[in-house]
Amino acid sequence: MSLRELEEALPALLGIRSAERRLIDWEFVRRETGVVLPSDFVALAEAYPPFTVDDFLGLHIPSAGEEQYFVRGLQEGLRNLSELRDAGMSHGHPPYPEPGGLLPWGDSAEGDTFYWRTTGAEAESWTVLIASHNDDWCEYDGSLTSYLAAKVRGTVPPDGLPPDFPSRMPVVEAG
Numbered sequence: 688m689s690l691r692e693l694e695e696a697l698p699a700l701l702g703i704r705s706a707e708r709r710l711i712d713w714e715f716v717r718r719e720t721g722v723v724l725p726s727d728f729v730a731l732a733e734a735y736p737p738f739t740v741d742d743f744l745g746l747h748i749p750s751a752g753e754e755q756y757f758v759r760g761l762q763e764g765l766r767n768l769s770e771l772r773d774a775g776m777s778h779g780h781p782p783y784p785e786p787g788g789l790l791p792w793g794d795s796a797e798g799d800t801f802y803w804r805t806t807g808a809e810a811e812s813w814t815v816l817i818a819s820h821n822d823d824w825c826e827y828d829g830s831l832t833s834y835l836a837a838k839v840r841g842t843v844p845p846d847g848l849p850p851d852f853p854s855r856m857p858v859v860e861a862g
């Protein structure tokens with residue numbers, strides 16, 4: 688799914704779109720994490736600052752010149768998932784860089800975590816996995832932007848998130 692399709696599904700997003708392309712140091716992110724992120728996420732991050740949807744779902748998006756904080760956030764999310772796995776609470780899902788490992792891209796106000804499942808050789812084939820705070824682990828067979836657009840349109844199967852999220856007219860705020 689393209690960024691344009693997400694913007695069509697979530698027009699409130701346009702209110703925080705950057706006037707110019709945000710110049711993120713993706714090479715730094717790759718060096719520090721060992722991963723090339725999916726192109727739909729790169730396009731999203733180059734057009735938008737970190738944001739929340741309905742004061743609930745927050746996306747982890749790097750800011751130009753502050754990529755180290757984005758990387759630290761990823762590393763912290765991976766440590767948290769490692770701790771869950773060590774405690775037998777990750778339903779067998781390993782953290783990245785293990786094969787098929789999970790890499791966090793967002794979280795919710797209620798403690799849900801949103802991941803990429805890093806299966807396949809290319810980031811473009813990664814899917815989305817939602818670990819809800821009530822221990823539901825649900826997969827969406829598509830990209831991050833595809834998931835967000837489908838969630839806003841109401842076409843995502845139950846994924847452990849509150850049934851009233853997102854609202855009929857989602858509010859998007861830069862964070």
